[in-house]
Amino acid sequence: MASNQSNCDVSSQQEPNQLRKKRRKSTQTTESHLQNDGTGEAKNQPTVRWRTCTARRIYSSKLLEALRRSRRTTSPRGEKTREVRETADRVLAVAARGKTRWSRAILAKRARLLRVKKVKKPKVGCDRMLQESEKRKKLPAVERKVKVLSRLVPGCRKVSFLNLLEEASDYIAALEMQVKVMTTLSEILAVAGGGAGVGGGSSS
């Protein structure tokens, strides 16, 4: 095992050096390009924040750890997918470092679930909403879509339109990164699983 790991280190050290240089160039170009738009706000832009390789690395490492941990703990048979998805969302929220509303909402959801069992109360205002929508056949189309959007982005139901747009852009960038990382992770783990099954000492 030790020899395998040392070999991994050697081979992995050469590649990342070259790769990191290439990655640095790409990230620098994107950041410099964005700096022209805003005064010193380049790093806060969602595109920059979620597209850096560092962000991906952080997210993938945390996701791996979380998955390993969840694998070890006994998991309910029927709801594994939901668990994985919630883990992934939680890790994504953690990667956001609490700066965005949706990330705090995701983490708060889980904290609430752990404390108290979720009881879904029937919406009291639902009937009223239906009546109103019948009276006013067309709420301004944009408002309807804003409501739908606010439901899609976690934790943004009563947020002003302006902040909703900002949260949505950050959320979209984060989701894109999540999809990328999860795809590659599943690929790698699948390959690694297959490879390790066939030949344990292939890396040596």
Add this chain to the structure above:
Amino acid sequence: MDPPLINENSFSAANPSSFSLTEIWPFPPSSSTALGLRVANLADRDGSLDESNVTEQSGGNRNGNRKGIDLSSEEDGSSKTVSTTTSAHDLNDLSGKRRKISGSRNENSESRAEIEASSAANNKPAQPSSKPSEPPMQDYIHVRARRGQATDSHSLAERARRDKISERMKMLQDLVPGCNKVIGKALALDEIINYIQSLHCQVEFLSMKLEAVNSRMSMSPAIERLHPKDPFDATGMIFGPQPTKDYVQGPQSEWLHMQVGGSFKRAM
């Protein structure tokens, strides 16, 4: 950057709404377009400041989006139309240096003294500016109900708010592929909603896939040896050459389906 923008000629009588500005700016109290230019750059920080100068310009620099607001402000500033004509020329020169936010306002910089009549013609977006401000401008979202826009400060604040909204919409449109071609808030929001829903679906799908991989991995203990660093370097290799934007699109989902099919075969 300030001195060349501000010309002595473009100064005009002070507007009561710009008094706060004079406290801040060392230059003589004025409603110069250049000042408005400069302050327009501060729009992000303080919308009210920006708007106080914008009304001073009161040229045909408004977009049709402003509609009745232009009229009300123009009526207020009708006494200053003479001064604004001179300032309009400065606008022409300075329009190139504007930022996006103020640039959209100053596109139609051929302002005449009779702004009310020509504003409709000058405004490039074909929205009639002669409408009163009442119709709830269906393109815009109001979180609060709109009152009559008699006072300038309200309309100024609304203008600043609208600009912020349009800026954020543009940012969103850049993020969502295919949203650039769509014009209008409603359709763009449609695209955004569809995109978020598709991303959610992808995440669900990938979590199913990961769960399958996980369960397979937990069965064979040999995989536990996976070095923590490997996935990162491998991810770096895979992430590096790929273009970031084109990733999440229609054909990719088919590719994912193929991958899943492959992994399922291996699992079984």
